[in-house]
Amino acid sequence: METMTPKISRSPITNKEYQLPANSDDKAGIDQFLSLHPGKKVVVVQGLGFVGSVMGLVVANALTEEYAVIGIDLPSPASFWKICSINEGIFPVLASDPKIPLYYENTRRKKNYYATYDPYVYSKADVVVVDINLDVKKKASATKEPEDYSVDLTPFKKAIESIGNNCKQDILVLVETTVPPGTSDKVVRPLLEECLIKRGLPTNELKVGHSYERVMPGPKYIDSIQNFYRVFAGTDEKSTNAVETFLRTVIKTDEYPLTRLGNTNATEMAKVLENSFRAMNIAFMVEWSRFAEEAGVDIYEVVNAIRMRPTHKNIMLPGLGVGGYCLTKDPLLASWAKMNLFGSSERLVQSEKGVHINDKMPLYAYEYLRTQYDGSLEGKKVLLLGVSYLNDVGDTRYTPVEGFFDQLEIDDAIIALHDPHVLYWEEKDIWINQDLDKLFEDTYDLIVITTGHKDYRNNPDLISKILKQPSALIYDTIGVLTNEEIKSLSLKHTVRVIGRGDL
């Protein structure tokens, strides 16, 4: 494991190191880029993470308009390499979606997607799309109570101010960030107006709207923006219309019609409600999968039977836990907003509880293992198959594998990691071994399937590799193994699957 020096930003894709710039001046770069695109509307995408970098790509490949697109992020160790990477011709997101290289090639050809770190760019923007993070801080996940979290709007406000301090008076600021309901109306608009007033500019032409993305990193990454339903609203009718006009140029709205809601509180609520629905439905299954284990029932066959009903299609399956950037925090954003932006005295208790239950899932899975090893896995050799929180995607943000991994470290187990989609586990600063053959040269006491990647499903090679191991405990936390695979593995190993009683 290596640690980055603070003055360097290193690309996990190319491993190339970039010196951070001494100051934020990139005026020359911006002006040169814009000189290639006279007369085009300028769209600035603020934030070059999983959403912003691809949103920029989609806008640069807009359906009915030619935009000059500039992505902006901070010149920090975590982000500066993305800026350099875009400008050097290497897209900063690894994804299985074949449209990404196609779209990116197109922007290279058209030279219409630039990246920078200089807030001067806002002065040139007709539209700013806000795709920065708004985080929830939680206490240590294993022990915390549902209430133990905080929302700090300061970094978000700072980012909005950097727009307001530079932008034109008639700009459209389209917030795509998942924010606490009330934010566009009670925070973003007032803040931008304040900035304009300070600069002696009128506020009546300012347009602020909210339309949340439903981006899914993975094989349909681009489609999850371009070919997907959108909900939108503005802080006033002019703003709403401006958002609609912009979205129509970017999204296939004939096939995926836009939904206009009454106000931005509603669109902001829709997003966090959507994710709370999902998080809560996962949390709901936790108790039932334990019940299934007690009653000798296979929860997977039960859930599949129930899903035959259209009214029950969305019932979830158990697993190791819940990860990703949304489901782990959005219910908390909502509850925080209810109390802090709308003065309610009641939290969203159930939704908070859902997050809490989900956060505890990896610990629950691990506790079962402790019962199998007399209380501790000290010195046990453990192979974890999967680091990403999502199948077939290299996204490690808030992956439940982390909570599980942390317990293994606490116990002083000897850990080997594999994930075909994760080169570098950013949060842990670990480079991931991609070579399963190499990994299986070693022997393990415990092999845990922690992510449901396709590579681990119906893979006779993996099964035969495991069968070549001396006796081990095979712990399938996702329900990846088929009945036939379990039968074959059980000849030599002990096999356990979360949510399945009889094997």
Place this chain on the structure above:
Amino acid sequence: METMTPKISRSPITNKEYQLPANSDDKAGIDQFLSLHPGKKVVVVQGLGFVGSVMGLVVANALTEEYAVIGIDLPSPASFWKICSINEGIFPVLASDPKIPLYYENTRRKKNYYATYDPYVYSKADVVVVDINLDVKKKASATKEPEDYSVDLTPFKKAIESIGNNCKQDILVLVETTVPPGTSDKVVRPLLEECLIKRGLPTNELKVGHSYERVMPGPKYIDSIQNFYRVFAGTDEKSTNAVETFLRTVIKTDEYPLTRLGNTNATEMAKVLENSFRAMNIAFMVEWSRFAEEAGVDIYEVVNAIRMRPTHKNIMLPGLGVGGYCLTKDPLLASWAKMNLFGSSERLVQSEKGVHINDKMPLYAYEYLRTQYDGSLEGKKVLLLGVSYLNDVGDTRYTPVEGFFDQLEIDDAIIALHDPHVLYWEEKDIWINQDLDKLFEDTYDLIVITTGHKDYRNNPDLISKILKQPSALIYDTIGVLTNEEIKSLSLKHTVRVIGRGDL
């Protein structure tokens, strides 16, 4: 309001009264009926409620076999009229499904559906389908804690014993009742075997299975049995096969394939999980609809926007509360079974809590009204539109309107009731006024839409009737009113809709 005398059973459909029989002897009637059907297999349906009476009808109209069908229920004031009604040619369930009179006419023509109260019938049965109730007793709904409920298996066991004391040794007992998971295997089969052993009969030919119904009273009543997915299992393989053979004769399994599960614990769990999923998703929306009211958001437009996503189609809407026989108790059956049949030390806390939240919904809706009337509705004239718990159906079992109605009675309000589908509110022993014209001759302080019947939706006549009233509070607990209707009503009345902030 009238009270029934205990020796009489009165049909709420025809108002006809039947003297209860002096003893349980109907041997002659059964033998005479069976003499009309030599060589046919005899199917006995135990319980003639919302499920059993229609299940009997479907079996008597089986797709690939001619059965002689006998329904059996208790000769009690609540049930005896159903037995008489079936034999007299009046089907004992009012439903909007046009297939019901068709199917019933067919059984009248074929004379193959008889009803009785004599357990002697079990001695003639090849198959017994168990469609009796298994109830949960809750404490007073408004104040009780989630744990305040009990499950008493005694009446259910008694019914099973009455089969075991009379049946042939090779009978198939198919339990359709929603039971605590574990019941078929740990209660029904042991009990039947015990009876057979007492009678000196072998137990190895006995077949016991479980396949839960998904009956929906309403316009697709018959289809909800005949053209719908089924999950099934048996207590051993012979039983499972026998259940499958029987179901194939009754259900359109080519279009709606059967799902065979590993054991009856699994099928029993599937049913209560299915309903717990539903109940919990309604409970989840309670907090969010309050948040929407606080934030000036229309939760209906938000939910409709979210439902565009296939993964979120099952997100629910707020309302007055949750009713019916299933969602109000099944999560509790499951939690009870977890502890009492499988010895778990952990309840299904979230599922119990879901029921608890739902039970409190009518009270919450009512509390809002109290804030509008200085704490009490004493002497206020109130019209409730809807008594059934479900749209377009006359089913009052555990309707949330009851909790709402109870509060009105506590406050000494003057209550008028309307429901186009409910002639008689059995639980309250009230005959319901069907004449909306007549009801609107009176004036009201408060008009509450309590059920989402079609008759109340997009009904200009209803709106004009309300507009002719002097100023009243219109309280839409279901979200039935359209924006246009609200606009028009608001000219004269105060309009409130649960889950909608701005109107």
